[in-house]
Amino acid sequence: MAPKEQEFSQSVKLKYVKLGYQYLVNHFLTLLLIPIMIAVFLEAIRLNPEEIISLWNSLHFTLVQIICSSFLIIYIATFFVMSRPRTVYLVDYALFKPPQCFRVSFAGFMEHARLVLPMEPKSVHFQMKILERSGLGEETCLPPAIHYIPPVTTMNLAKEEAELVIFSCMDSLLQKTGIKPKDIDILIVNCSLFSPTPSLSAMVINKYKMRSNIKSFNLSGMGCSAGLISVDLAKDLLQVHPNSNAVVISTEILTPNSYLGKERAMLLPNCLFRMGGAAILLSNRWSVSARAKYSLVHVVRTHKGADDKSYKCVSQEEDPQGHVGINLSIDLMEIAGEALKSNITTIGPLVLPASEQLLFLFTLIGRKVFNSKWKPYIPDFKQAFEHFCIHAGGRAVIDELQKNLQLSAEHVEASRMTLHRFGNTSSSSLWYELSYIEAKRRMKKGDRIWQIAFGSGFKCNSAVWKCNRTIKDPTDGPWADCIHKYPVHIPEVVKL
Structure with a gap:
């Protein structure tokens, strides 16, 4: 038992040494200023009193000097305030919860696959193997058009799905926030694979009779990371237009995108993608700061499209x-993984504490100068964030990021449970994960959240939020009736 006790003692000592190092480096300026x-x-x-008055008189300030100094101070203060970027607040958001009649169980999915591809048993078997290891549960949903045998992928049914998802999210958002459609200054809708004319953003404007001078944008073809691209666009617009409200709608319309062939690489999305949508209200108005849930801190976007291999890795064809x-x-x-590394290289210096940046720098210098075989230091992002929302693109995506970022099971719990309950809802998945954390009552004032999304192109995008107030008791949302069941154990393989 002695070696084990010694090993445990050493690990405990190492833990406290690391904690002491982190505290010393991260609070270096404070510790330096306290003695001064x-x-x-x-000395003061x-x-x-006579010495203090004598010291003041020795400065010999004239009235002109006082006036000029005051003017300079006021000018510098005004310039500082005017040049500061406007804070972008996330007031609230609403999510689409599909009706129970849209549910697609494992048995139903496989029966449907056999009926649609009766002459392709190998393709059916492949889909079964994917579904067994997907991490999805029995409650995920598909639109009515895909429940038909064979699926009916018409424009009219696609529009019906879009109206159901988008209008449900918008109705809920307007009710939760109390905002009126006429008060919305900026509207951004992102949907990658369904881009009708008139656009989806025009559809929303027509439905809610929004102002004629609203700034509207419709983003398509940008993959599962389009939600954060929309947030970045809204942030830039809110920096230019003061006292404005922006609504971002993120969804993916599945009706026209059900693959009916036998190519394995193209059958995979059929097994993973499910219905979902989100509507988010962003604002730069000071009046919403007290009730806003979050403040936007950073958005970092990485695009690897210059590389042919990256450009072609996710494509519609x-x-x-x-x-x-x-x-x-x-x-x-x-x-x-390569896109994530590039994104981390950019976001790391913005969010990591000094202790982690120094360790990374020392390791980098050591690899360059002393020994290139040194193991590279992976920064501990748990020092920078309390919560992680990793795009629920699939089990492999979550596993890879958990391994690369050295996260615990609790850190990726929201992503795994979102994948299990709702499937891959594309650009809206990050908001289902954030809602899960809130429903579990884990979101406290001051907590920092890192959203990470991947998309075709190939893109890796990150958004960093700071919680403005403790989310005490969320009573609505898609998790309201099932949060008590989660987390659930997800086996490696579900035998069908």
């Missing part, structure tokens, strides 16, 4: 039989 302030205070209390679908490359995880 104490010395100044002790030694002076008597036709198979040899003319069936349209999404082709996922076998190199997807490798490409996503």
Whole structure:
């Protein structure tokens, strides 16, 4: 038992050494200023009133100097206030919860696959293997058009799905926030694979009779990371337009995108993508600061499209039989890892404490100067964030990020449970994860949240939020009737 006790003792000592190092480096300026302030205070209390008056008189300030100094101070203060970027607040958000009649169980999905592809048993078996290891549960939902045999992928049914998802989110957002459609200054809608004319943003404007001078944008073809791209666009617009409200709607319309062929790389999205949508109210108005849930701190976008391999790894195309679908490359995880590294390199200096940045710098210098075989230091992002919202693109995505960022099971719990309950809802998945954390009552004032999303192109985008107030008792949202069941155990393989 002695070696084990010694090993445990050493690990405990190492833990406290690391904690002490982090505290010393992160609070270096404070620890340096405290002795100086104490010395100044002790020196000040030694002076008597006559000495203080004499010291003031010795400065010889004239009226002109006082006026000029005051003017300079006011000018500098005004310039500082005017040049500061406006704070962007996330007032609230609303999510789409599909009705129970849209549910697609494992048995129902496989029966449907057999009926749609009766002459392709290998394709059916492949989908079964994917579903067994997907991490999805029995409660995920697909739109009515895909429940037909075979699926009916018409424009009219796609529009019906879009209206159901988007209008449900908007109605809920307007009710939760009390904002009126006429008060919305900026509208951004992102949907990658369904881009009708008139656009989805025009559809929303028509439904809610919004102002004629509203600044509207419709983003398509940007993949699962389009939600954070929309947030970044809204942030830039809110920096330019003062006293404004922006609504971001993120969704993916599945009706026209059900793949009916037999190519394995194109059958994979059928097994993972499910219905979902989110509407988010952002504002730069000072009046909303007291009730806003979050403040936007950073948005960092990484685009690897200059590389041909990255550009082609997720693409919409036709198979040899003319069936349209999404082709996922076998190199997807490798490409996503490279994009993540680039994104981390940019966001790290913005969010990591000094202790982690110094360790990373020392390791980098050591690898360059002393030994290139040194293991690279992976910064501890748990020092920078309390919560992580990793895009629920699939089990492999979550596993890879958990491993690379050295996160605990609790840190990725929201992502795994969102994938299990709602599936891959594309650009809206991050908001289902944030809602899960709130429903679990884990969101406290001052907590920092890191949202990470991947998308075609290939893109890796990050958003950093800070919680403005403790979310005490959320009573609505898609998790309201089932949060008590979670977290659930998700086996490696679910035998069908």
